[in-house]
Amino acid sequence: xxxxxxxxxxxxxxxxxxxxxxxxxxxxxxxxxxxxxxxxxxxxxxxxxxxxxxxxxxxxxxxxxxxxxxxxxxxxxxxxxxxxxxxxxxxxxxxxxxxxxxxxxxxxxxxxxxxxxxxxxxxxxxxxxxxxxxxxxxxxxxxxxxxxxxxxxxxxxxxxxxxxxxxxxx
Numbered sequence: 001x002x003x004x005x006x007x008x009x010x011x012x013x014x015x016x017x018x019x020x021x022x023x024x025x026x027x028x029x030x031x032x033x034x035x036x037x038x039x040x041x042x043x044x045x046x047x048x049x050x051x052x053x054x055x056x057x058x059x060x061x062x063x064x065x066x067x068x069x070x071x072x073x074x075x076x077x078x079x080x081x082x083x084x085x086x087x088x089x090x091x092x093x094x095x096x097x098x099x100x101x102x103x104x105x106x107x108x109x110x111x112x113x114x115x116x117x118x119x120x121x122x123x124x125x126x127x128x129x130x131x132x133x134x135x136x137x138x139x140x141x142x143x144x145x146x147x148x149x150x151x152x153x154x155x156x157x158x159x160x161x162x163x164x165x166x167x168x169x170x
Contacts, residue, residue, distance in 0.1 A: 007091070
């Protein structure tokens with residue numbers, strides 16, 4: 001199985017993370033205030049009180065700050081990844097779903113169309129030639145081959161761009 005990119009799902013996860021991070025950071029700030037309240041209350045005296053205050057200052061406050069910074073870093077990293085994906089692949093649709101297997105299947109189907117089209121053109125040409133002594137007909141012009149090549153190239157480019165993005169992140 002090849003790559004599977006679902007930007008809608010990614011954006012939903014990012015939005016949920018941002019919302020949850022906001023709530024979590026508010027709770028962490030409340031915890032920080034509560035820890036500071038313990039220190040400011042000066043209710044703890046002696047060696048035990050000093051040990052608790054030192055633990056809050058040196059450990060607990062650092063953990064709270066670390067969690068807040070980690071939450072913000074995770075959001076920033078996801079936003080950076082999204083921007084890098086969009087700039088590498090050129091994909092700007094927020095709801096895009098890119099499946100390598102589907103792209104490869106479509107590419108295969110397109111490559112099978114060209115021989116069929118040429119066979120049909122040959123048959124039509126034979127029919128036109130058979131009535132040429134009665135009426136002069138010319139084959140209709142078609143951009144089928146050019147459009148087919150362009151579509152195949154677009155599929156290949158998309159696959160290569162997503163693989164290029166994946167190799168950057170590896």
